[in-house]
Amino acid sequence: MIRVGLTGSIGMGKSTTAKMFAERGVPVHDADATVHALYEGRAAPLIEAEFPGTAADGKVDRTLLSKHVLGKPEAMKRLEAIVHPLVHEEERKFLENAQKNGHEVVLLDIPLLFETNADGRVDVTVVVTADAEIQKQRVLERPGMSEERFLSILGKQMPDAEKRRRADHLIDTGQGMTAAQRRVDEILAILAGQAKT
Template sequence: MRKIALTGSIGMGKSTVAQMFVKAGIPLFDADAEVRAMQNRGGELVDEIGARFPGTVHDGAVDRDILGARVLGDRDELAALELIVHPRVVQRRDRFIAANADAPALLFDIPLLFETGAEKNFDTVIVVSAPSEMQRARVLARQGMTPAKFESILSRQMPDSVKKERADFVIDTSGSLEATQQQVNAILSCLGLTAAR
């Protein structure tokens, strides 16, 4: 089984690219989606986060905006949150791998792959990239996003140029969806996997 890591800074188009791999039959583990599920009503992290970060839980779910405001820009608080979240994500990832043991390849969408030193756990690393002005426009178009929040998120992420240098493959999402799909198909072919029809 080939373990493929998909990463890239915020607003680069990871979700779009990930779905192209899914359409080609590659099972996807989305770390952010797993965290959201664990922080939603009834999620396994709600009580623990609420105890460590009072005032961040409302109606049985973690308020991600309040939590984000609490930890972004505060290295110690962010580290405390990661100590709660990261082990649970690893557990879910291990279960995902076991459940898909017969697949020829698995895709892992991990935004902070390099930042957490996790790239060593994967056979192939793909970085999704776009010009900085396009990235900024995409991110600031999101509901609830502000320039200050965007800059705070960027400050935690390794520069795009460094990520590209460390990647096995780079997908440029600045063009059309068809152009992006062609790049995905080329990578699948290079890895001996079947491209989406």
């Protein structure tokens, strides 16, 4: 089974691209969605114990939690020590399930794939990219987004050029959705060939 790691900076169209793979029958594990689910489930009591007052009714209040960890590397490490093992456990279950169901290709949607060295857990890396101007325009159209916030998020992510350099495959969403879908099909054809060897 080929494990594909999908990543891309904010506003590049990663979530849309992940959906394209899913529409073609590829099981997708979304790391962000897993974290959201954990914050409303298993991780909530653990986070509350470490950061009192951040969870209520079995759910983590992300706004309250961010006050505890934003700009505090030590607190962030403590949070990651709780969340990362749980995310890895969910990912492992997802992979076992996909293997059991005979899937040849699975997709792991990991926003910080290279930043967290998660590329070591996948066989192939796919980077979703677009022109910087297109990226900026898309992000600034999001509700509650400011240029300052956009730059702050970008500052925490590996530069797009570096991600592109490390990628096995690129999908440029700046060329339009039809071109992106065609590229997804090309990549899946390549992977299908590799799966048979």
